[in-house]
Structure formats: C-alpha cells, structure tokens
Amino acid sequence: MDTDTRAARLTIIVGESDQFHGRPVYTEIVHRAHRAGLAGASAFRGIEGFGRSHHVHTARLLSLSEELPVLVVVVDAEDKVRAFLPELDDLAIEGLVIIEPVEVVHR
Secondary structure, three states, X not given: OOOOEEEEEEEEEXXXXXEEOXXXXXXXXXXXXXXXXXXXEEEEEOOEEOOOOOOOEEOXXXXXXXXXXXXXXXXXXXXXXXXXXXXXXXXXXXOOEEEEEEEEOOO
C-alpha cells in the first residue's frame, strides 16, 4: 500500500474477555490479519463503553471490569480488507464489524 492512497479501515469491536479456543478473540484477529499479509492491525483496549446490553463497563478503580471493549483496527486496500472478512466468520463475534474508507497520507 503506497502513501497518499485510498484504503479501508476495518474496525472490529469485541469484549476483552471474548475467547476463541482459549485465546482472546482480539489476539486471534490480529494474528489472522498478519498471516493474511494485511498492511497492519492493532488492538486497543477501551477505558469505558457499553454495547447491546446497555450495561456500562469501565476501567475506573471503583468499578474494575473484565469486560471492557477492545477495538481491533486493520488497514489495507479495500479489496484486501473485504477478502479478509471470511476469516472472522468462525469467531462468533457479537460486537460491531465496520468498514470505512480512509486515506493513507503517510506510511
């Protein structure tokens, strides 16, 4: 992927405690993206959030939560990002999966 190009950002929001065969789902996604040869993938732990249940999870000391949101962000050419989507099928992701157009201005 060259600089100053159109690309796509795949954002997958999962729960911190979500597991796939004893491994965190966010770790599995990052490693699958790496094996697929995508340009980059990172996992970010949220400090507060809520989802379908509308129960707010927070990292504040008085309310330690093990179910904080984790965002996995993957960026590459749109065709490569869309070709990667079937890799998520067996993970039973209950969170959001979002694809957005982005412009890469520096790499």
